[in-house]
Amino acid sequence: MTANEINLLGLLQGPRHFTIPIYQRPYSWKLEDCEKLFNDILQVGRDASRKSYFMGSVVYYQATAHAAIGTVPASLVIDGQQRLTTSILLLTAIYRLLKEQGEPVPGVSSEEIRALYLTNQFKTGEMSQRLLLTKRDKETLIAVVNTNPLPEHSSERVRENFEFFQKKVTADNVADLWNGINKLMVVGVSLEAGVDNPQLIFESLNSTGRPLDQADLIRNYVLMGQVPSVQTELYDKHWYPMESAFGEAYSTMFGEFMRDFLTMKAGDLVSIWTVYQHFKNNYAAGRVGAEQVEGLVEELYHHATYYVRLRQPEKEEHAGLRAALERLISLGIGVAYPYLLSAYAASAAGLVSKDGLVEIVEIIEAYLMRRAVCGLPTNTLNSTFASFGNQLKGSDYLTDVKAHFLGMGWARRFPNDMEFRQQFIARDAYHFGKRHFLLSNLENYKRKEFVNIGDYTIEHIMPQNENISEAWQTELGQEWEAVHQKYLHTIGNLTLTGYNSEMSDRPFAEKKMLEGGFIDSPIKLNKSVAAEPVWNETAILKRADMLADWAIAIWPAPQVAEPVAVTEEEVDEEAEEAALVEAGLLEPDPSDEQEQLAI
Structure with missing residues (x-):
């Protein structure tokens, strides 16, 4: 690994092709991030006493399989794609203004900017691009740099941020902007293939400051260690369809999905703050090797499609289930999602029909509503639903669900009609x-x-x-x-x-x-x-x-011939729990981030 402080334009200049690997997160800088960078560059450009402005680091490596594409070295970016992408967008806005104005900034022309920093002049296709983003953003950035019409489903972030820079770059400030850009400095870190571990370096780079989304960390962990052909296959076949299913909510909702998925698998609560570590150290341990990794990613994909329908019922095709899920969302409860993931999987496996799944959702609504009306403690709800699916052992899934609801101990009880x-x-x-x-x-x-x-x-x-x-x-x-x-x-x-x-x-x-x-x-x-x-x-x-x-x-109580009997151990546990709650000595679990029903 070699690291040195270098001018940003110097990093971009020359025959170079920066590629964002498919396991990296999409471009995600917001308008406020772009505005801050723009103002900082303009300020340093107008201040003769300021000799430089440090942007951060750009970490990349040149894998053996990617050592050269034609005569253009392909550098895979491990960290710094947000800064690189934003810089390319700003440079493109300056390029377009200079081309339209016909009067270059002293010392530089529009064509120089394009040839030196935006494209590889003598290459064609994707290799002509100085920076190539991931699938979600790639086509939009190429269209922006090449001054082509944007694709029909363009990247919102790339488009909005470029349009912002287009409005901000004017004939009055472009000279100062160019002066400021020439003062931008980065720490360029070049990793050596076969020597440096990109995953460990990636984790250490993102262990301080604002952490990456859980989606980014998990995707990187699963895909980074695979050979390029496996990366592409897993991403195209499972991961990208999963991202597309979540839509714009992917970056925020994926972490919540993983929390609920891991809670379902473990039968115990998983904190949103420990999702990545739990995934890495428990669920995925020993499963990211070449033979097991596809099964792992495929399982995540299927459960993600269930979760999307739980959180976005309009995507559920079954009208009755869609309506039942919409009601559950309007009730404002998230504690049931770990079990509902399990129930969806049971339906996909043929253990219960979609109509049966509707009945299960309605039973959950009745359970939550009855307990809320009766003023029963909410601190038991998370653990109840975390382990619910793992406790169903009967041959008739729907009957087993009903019986289990009615057979729970006193603190977790389903209030009867009289109560x-x-x-x-x-x-x-x-x-x-x-x-x-x-x-x-x-x-x-x-x-x-x-x-x-x-x-x-x-x-x-x-x-x-x-x-x-x-x-x-x-x-x-x-x-x-x-x-x-x-x-x-x-x-x-x-x-x-x-x-x-x-x-x-x-x-x-x-x-x-x-x-x-x-x-x-x-x-x-x-x-x-x-x-x-x-x-x-x-x-x-x-x-x-x-x-x-x-x-x-x-909100009816479920009806079964014979409820599941409560064991003596469960009775003791529930009685102790109820006594502690009644005495005011038991508080909700502080690790519980899921929304609870207000009573």
Whole structure:
């Protein structure tokens, strides 16, 4: 390995072909990164006292198989592609301006910039490019450098950043920019093939500062050690289709996918911050050799396609499953994804149909919703779903899922109808974390035409005002104060309206009769309110009981002939856990990054 400080233009100059290996991440600099670099270059270009501006390092090596392509050395970039790509985009913007203006900056012309820093003048095809990016960005950069129309599906980052530089480079500042670019310095690190370990050097270079995405680290670990032909085959056959499935969400969602995938495999929680190390040291250990690596990458690809449909249900072809997943997302819960990955794989293996998978998603929704309404602790949910798939041993997958849900111990229990009804009626529903999800499902129960409750506000039928009017005191009866305090925020006293300000604290009879009031309302939740002659404790509980019937039907408990028996060990564990929670001594796992259901 040799390292030396060199002028950026000197690094680019001469017969050279920088290639970004397929295992590297796509170009990812944002506009704010480009703006900072542009301003820094302009400032140093205008400051005669500044002799240089350090950009960072560019690490590359020339593998034996890539020692020469024609007469142009091909250098594989291990680190620094973001800086190189951005520099090429800025140089291209300067080249285009000079060509259009027809008046070169003193000492340089547009054609010199193109010949010395952007292209290999006497080569054709890809070898004519000074920098060749990966599949996602390559065609767009080539089109930009060659002044060709952009491809139909162009790289958003390459296109946006080039357009930014085009707008920023003007006849007034181009001379200062060129002066600044001549002061740009990098540390060029050249690795020796067969001597230096690119993977170890890559990891050490990215061990400080802002870490690379988990996707980058994992892709590099899997592909970097393979021979070029295997790299290309794995990337084209599995990895690139996986990237394409995630779309623009790839860089952020892939790390979350790997966390949930590894959690599913391990049956235990994996932290988002340790995904790469867990993957490398546990799941992929001994599997990146030539014979095992394709099976590993293929497994990741298949599960990634399941995960994309979990997180982006619009990509699921089965209409019922798509709707069920959309509901689960609107519930705002991520703890179930490790098990749902396992369930999707079971469906792909023929163990359960897509209709059965719909039922499983609906059972999970009911489980989460019932526990939330009952105010049960959320700290057990992550471990419950982490190990759920590994505990299914029966021959009938769907029946086994139902039985397992019903057979879990006390702290992890699936609340039965009686417990759910009692808590549903009695709890503070107005301050419930998922009150809009709750009210939306109640309003749309047995409706064919969906009502978006976002167009309405939550109305307290018995008003919130502590200084309740005499009319309302009379309405509520002799124990009005106790009734107001006990039932104000309960589900029986809550409804939806578009006339909240008009209703205000009016007496019940006026709320019913005014224009847009309960009698005039198209809202289903208001029909039972409009039918009551008086609004008091009896009316509130009557309505709450009716809505509880709806809720039990919307979120039913699974039905099986015989639930799985809970072992004595599980009972002891659950009882101890429940006691600790009740005593306030058990807190959610601090390593838990997954979203929990607000209660």
